[in-house]
Amino acid sequence: MRGIKFSFLCRSKPEPTGKRVAIVGAGPAGLTAAGYLVCKGHAVDIYDKMPEPGGLMLFVIPEFRIPIERVRLGAKELEEEFEVTYYPRTKVMEGSREDEGDEFYERTVRLSELREKYDAVLISTGIWNVRRIGIPGDDLDGIFSPLELLFWIKGHKMGYVPKEKVPELENKKVGIIGAGLTAVDVAFECNRLGAEVEIFYRRTIREAPAGAYEINLLRRRGVKWFELVTPKRVIGENGRVKAIELLRTRLGEPDESGRRRPIPIPGSEFQVELDYLVFAIGMVSTPPVNGGYLATDRRGRLIVDGRHMTNVEGIFAAGDVVNGPTKVGRAIKDGLYTAVSIDRWLRGEL
Amino acid sequence: MEREYLYLDYLTCIGCETCETVCGFIHDGNPYIRIYVTENKQYLPINCKHCDDAPCLRVCPTHAIYRDEEGAVRIAENKCIGCLVCLQVCPYGVPFYSLKVRAITKCDMCAERREEGLEPACSLMCPAEAIQYGPLEIVLELVRERRAKNIPEHQKEVTEEELAKSVSSGYIFL
Known part of the structure; x- marks a missing residue:
């Protein structure tokens, strides 16, 4: 079995641009965005509260639908071939809130801290709460x-x-x-x-x-x-x-x-x-904020503009945390097009 | 060059729309693989099957449809006169006329990507591993290996012959 090839757009790592992007949430949206960004030469670090990258695809969707190895090998390829650094068991949060799967994180990092340390931040924290x-x-x-x-x-x-x-x-x-x-x-x-x-x-x-x-x-x-x-x-x-x-x-x-x-x-x-x-009556978006810092709608989803950017310049958001519960493919789509925006914004074209 | 096959296993597909997404992404928003949903919500991504005995290829009056070295059924856009006969004979209704290109367009098994040494994007990105790409024996092996992980109803033992027929003729095997 082979892994999901998140970096499907390129064969190998191109010349580095020197820009650094932090991605919060290693699910389909985050990993796909990482795949695009590394193909554009940006350095990517991925933060996730779970013990390994994959998100709901890996930890929740049954094996007969999405094989564990398929996700694991895909995430590993990003790490080995494209030098993506994972920070597992790390919950990024501005303020606090209890979500599902919280028993796994060992460290917390503030979102505003990431914004200062990186050139751009992508939030793809998905839907880790239940209605x-x-x-x-x-x-x-x-x-x-x-x-x-x-x-x-x-x-x-x-x-x-x-x-x-x-x-x-x-x-x-x-x-x-x-x-x-x-x-x-x-x-x-x-x-x-x-x-x-x-x-x-x-x-x-x-x-x-x-x-x-x-x-x-x-x-x-x-x-x-x-x-x-x-x-x-x-x-x-x-x-x-x-x-x-x-x-x-x-x-x-x-x-x-x-x-x-x-x-x-x-x-x-x-x-x-x-x-x-x-x-099983629905799931709720879990952005790394609780009430302040980033604007959310009344259903707790992050609000983004046409550039997929939140109200804080340089912080983007993609996937279910923006759209509410959807399919893997829709999260991948949002991650991909948001990554295009991030790349253009980092190049000063947006 | 060796004949490559692009096989979509409908017993493994979860209808997540990833294939349509990535195909649309690399083709300016016009995916060549499209998901159709049946009344009872079965998801069927349909793309060109690159049939071994392709009716479109046989019927095209201007010989605009040809098979490339790796076995993909392709369109020579400059030869296409837009008569749509290929669309009429295609069992899957795959070819469509693009007003922009002024020719028939359809899945070319990611021809541009293959030239750069990259594989078809749908197969690389499918999270369920329902789309397999490669020489026939490898595709057969991968389909079997993947089907073994399915729920019993979707495991369905298939003989090598059946799968080969399904892979190479585009006959959808459910």
């Missing part, structure tokens, strides 16, 4: 965030997570709320580990973001699919999840996303017993 649902009982034991669950499973395989951290899923009943790609990935992994998986979705399979193909694959493997239901509360026993109370829904008029809005039907409550529950 909370806000219903009674959503903080009980046995409720996992999809990121941590997927991360424990894959991280254990990679040797970063001890066995006892991975929940024993065999013959356990796992409920998953949501029908996006994350929900489907959680379902695949839990099913593989022997759990009885049930997916609950408030619309129908036709509206499910993951699509009928993926969901039907899961159904053929024994995963139960419940549609037109929405969670009302989580029922616990001794502080642990025991069941979920759901409401049936019907579809009303289309909402701003163009999909028909689910309307809960009053009095239709029913309960499903569960051992574990996962709310």
Whole structure:
């Protein structure tokens, strides 16, 4: 197997320009931008809070979709052939905030410090927080965030997570709320580990973001699919999840996303017993700022201009931290075009 | 020169759009590989398969379509009269007429990059390793090795013959 060739635009390292760029976040956007920038002769340092570069591609997306080696070898090639320096286990932050995967960082660096030390900074910190649902009982034991669950499973395989951290899923009943790609990935992994998986979705399979193909694959493997239901509360026993109370829904008029809005039907409550529950209802951008220094929108995403630059001159941003949850390819696209902007800006053309 | 193959394994593709992105990036925003999505959300990137027995090559009245040394089906833009017959016979609807170039354009297996000793960009960047490039035996081996990592439904044992047919004729093997 060969690694992803992030530096696909050139064969070898060109004459150095003497400019130094810091990239915060070694996911698809950051690594692709690094690949472009090294091909233009800039020196690149990459900071990431996780123990090795790769981001969600490496630590969260299941192996059957993106092989571990494919990402590892790609990141290694940047280091060996193009002298990219990685600073793993380093969280870059201005202010503070708790995100998923925080247990791995050992050092913190301030973003403003990087801005002073480097000619340009690119932020590609992605979406390392999970949207909370806000219903009674959503903080009980046995409720996992999809990121941590997927991360424990894959991280254990990679040797970063001890066995006892991975929940024993065999013959356990796992409920998953949501029908996006994350929900489907959680379902695949839990099913593989022997759990009885049930997916609950408030619309129908036709509206499910993951699509009928993926969901039907899961159904053929024994995963139960419940549609037109929405969670009302989580029922616990001794502080642990025991069941979920759901409401049936019907579809009303289309909402701003163009999909028909689910309307809960009053009095239709029913309960499903569960051992574990996962709310996979969306992820939230995690910029290296919290409220100050860089401008963010009301969903916490970094705001950039036509040059992909934030409100601080010389600090650029790309990927999911700007766009919210998208696909790997969209993050790569944003990383690539942002790198073009950075290169032009460093040359004084922008 | 040895015949090179560019093979897209639909059982491994995750529909992430990376191929379309990088192809568009090196072709001024006009990707030669495009992702089509079916009603049930299966993602199918479609590009020229560089078929061994290419109907476009046979039908072109001005012989503007030829096969280069490494096996890529290419267009000689100066010979193309824009009759679109190639588009009509292509099983994948791949060729399209570019008003800018004033000729048919399509995937040329990254001809310019190959001249510089670089491989096709889509294959290099695909995170899932669904696009393999190289001589047939190597492609076959890589597809098998990669498919072994898939979920059981997508592992699907294929014989060498079947895969060879799929790779070299462009017949999509699902």
